[in-house]
Amino acid sequence: MSERYLYMNGRLVPYSEATIHVQSNAVKYGTSVFEGVRAYWSERQQELYVFRLDEHCRRLFDSLKLMRMDHELTLDEMRHSILETLRKNEYREDVHVRQTAYVAADGNVEATGPTGLAVDARPRKMAGKALDICVSSWVRIPDTAMPPRIKCSANYQNGRLAFLEAKAGGYDYTVLLNTRGKVSEAPGAAFFLVRGGVPTTPPLTADVLESITRTTLVQLFREQHGLTVAERDVDRTELYVAEEAFFCGSGWEVTPVASVDRLPLGQPAPGPLTRAIADTYFRAVRGEMPEYRGWLTPVYGRA
Numbered sequence: 001m002s003e004r005y006l007y008m009n010g011r012l013v014p015y016s017e018a019t020i021h022v023q024s025n026a027v028k029y030g031t032s033v034f035e036g037v038r039a040y041w042s043e044r045q046q047e048l049y050v051f052r053l054d055e056h057c058r059r060l061f062d063s064l065k066l067m068r069m070d071h072e073l074t075l076d077e078m079r080h081s082i083l084e085t086l087r088k089n090e091y092r093e094d095v096h097v098r099q100t101a102y103v104a105a106d107g108n109v110e111a112t113g114p115t116g117l118a119v120d121a122r123p124r125k126m127a128g129k130a131l132d133i134c135v136s137s138w139v140r141i142p143d144t145a146m147p148p149r150i151k152c153s154a155n156y157q158n159g160r161l162a163f164l165e166a167k168a169g170g171y172d173y174t175v176l177l178n179t180r181g182k183v184s185e186a187p188g189a190a191f192f193l194v195r196g197g198v199p200t201t202p203p204l205t206a207d208v209l210e211s212i213t214r215t216t217l218v219q220l221f222r223e224q225h226g227l228t229v230a231e232r233d234v235d236r237t238e239l240y241v242a243e244e245a246f247f248c249g250s251g252w253e254v255t256p257v258a259s260v261d262r263l264p265l266g267q268p269a270p271g272p273l274t275r276a277i278a279d280t281y282f283r284a285v286r287g288e289m290p291e292y293r294g295w296l297t298p299v300y301g302r303a
């Protein structure tokens with residue numbers, strides 16, 4: 001049993017009290033949307049920084065709108081729910097935050113509310129080693145069936161099947177193609193590859209989540225490394241001849257790929273551009289790049 005506190009509908013409650021009914025719409029039909037947000041501890045500045053808090057809150061509003069969930073949530077409450085949860089638990093380490101908006105009513109599938117808001121924040125170490133991945137036999141849900149551009153919990157069953165298949169095949173992780181046969185993303189991360197020295201990522205119309213880390217890296221590549229990211233359709237066979245590849249996301253941060261379908265990439269992972277962008281990213285998120293301080297929300301207000 002965890003000792004930590006969760007935010008639930010305006011209150012901070014012990015972990016064991018943050019519950020909803022088994023017959024809730026969220027459980028029965030997956031009527032919930034969420035955000036995964038990182039907060040990074042800076043030892044030097046003795047401060048915990050939430051990374052791109054407002055962008056995550058705005059995406060949660062998009063998710064609520066797309067899934068037609070009724071709510072009276074404000075940007076202030078969304079921000080406050082995350083900051084208060086972090087403060088209450090007095091975290092002084094890297095943390096992963098999950099903010100969930102859910103329909104708790106015991107209604108039919110078309111129920112749209114009322115919508116509750118919960119936040120859980122738990123310590124999480126940085127993502128790890130280079131991954132051996134496969135191309136999934138599962139296809140990414142298309143925008144015409146379920147909207148992958150936002151974070152609806154039910155979307156994650158598609159990625160879950162792909163992840164489980166990859167694990168059963170002895171792979172660390174996987175990337176999915178979309179219904180047009182182009183590369184989309186991983187079950188829980190955006191995807192980049194490097195070809196001819198050009199960082200490349202599928203476009204936002206490739207049935208992908210509108211990843212905040214992806215947007216961040218596109219900007220950092222341009223401003224810090226003088227490289228324009230090619231946002232274009234990527235074929236499956238490009239994965240086999242790429243020099244480098246990596247996943248990115250709030251959870252996966254920048255995680256290098258070593259091989260695809262047992263074919264090693266051109267450069268031993270992490271390749272030079274993967275290492276360079278990861279280094280820039282980690283300095284930015286920890287408050288070591290003053291020009292990107294606008295992306296960080298200090299939790300304790302010391303900095």
Ligand SMILES: Cc1ncc(COP(=O)(O)O)c(C=O)c1O
Pocket residue numbers: 036159185186187188189190208209210211212213214248249250251252
């Ligand atoms: C399916 C999927 N794609 C991409 C990402 C990356 O998005 P973000 O950078 O906003 O965390 C995530 C979550 O982190 C995800 O779940």
